[in-house]
Amino acid sequence: KQEVTQIPAALSVPEGENLVLNCSFTDSAIYNLQWFRQDPGKGLTSLLLIQSSQREQTSGRLNASLDKSSGRSTLYIAASQPGDSATYLCAGGANSGAGSYQLTFGKGTKLSVIP
Amino acid sequence: DGGITQSPKYLFRKEGQNVTLSCEQNLNHDAMYWYRQDPGQGLRLIYYSQIVNDFQKGDIAEGYSVSREKKESFPLTVTSAQKNPTAFYLCASSIAHTDTQYFGPGTRLTVL
Secondary structure, X not given: OOOEEOOOOEEEEEOOOOEEEEEEEOOOOOOEEEEEEEOOOOOEEEEEEEEOOOOEEEEOOEEEEXXXXXXXXXXXXXXXXXXXXXXXXXXXXXXXXXXXXXXXXXXXXXXXXXX | XXXXXXXXXXXXXXXXXXXXXXXXXXXXXXXXXXXXXXXXXXXXXXXXXEEOOEEEEOOOOOOEEEOOOEOOEOOEEEXXXXXXXXXXXEEEEEOOOOOOOEEXXXXXXXXX
């Protein structure tokens, strides 16, 4: 069964810095990987989805990469802003034990961008 | 406005009671999901539905029930058999089962 790990659990950076969030997964037969943002007490907002056939996806200041062979994905945030402060979750999509596609979530990295 | 709505935002339940959480979407998505989030934990899948009148158990379905009578609606009932129901419940939908999932704002359930 897929396991997803995000390290570190929390990260604090000064405004303007470029940063990388890490995600690792155990099942290399991943179908796709999704990155989400969650603000305190709110639902999740989808940021990027990378299909297994892709190496990276970009949206504005965000760039996500996927390396199936090493079981890793990264989310790169350029020129961080205080508004980027949130918890970032990655989720790997793969076949569950029952044979159906299922997203498995990491516990998230809580990002604080200091003005 | 297109999106996913969940109600109520906060819900309090006495022990032994069943409660139903509402989830509605007007995105014309076929697939819908219910997740549970506990502090410091990743989201865990309770139930999902790929099409009307069909649904499947997720990893933690015990003590929960769902229905999918309409494409737009996927209510979740937390039964008295769920021993530790206090959590943040999130509903999501996607065009198809393997596509990007879009989430509602969540319902926080507290057992008194």
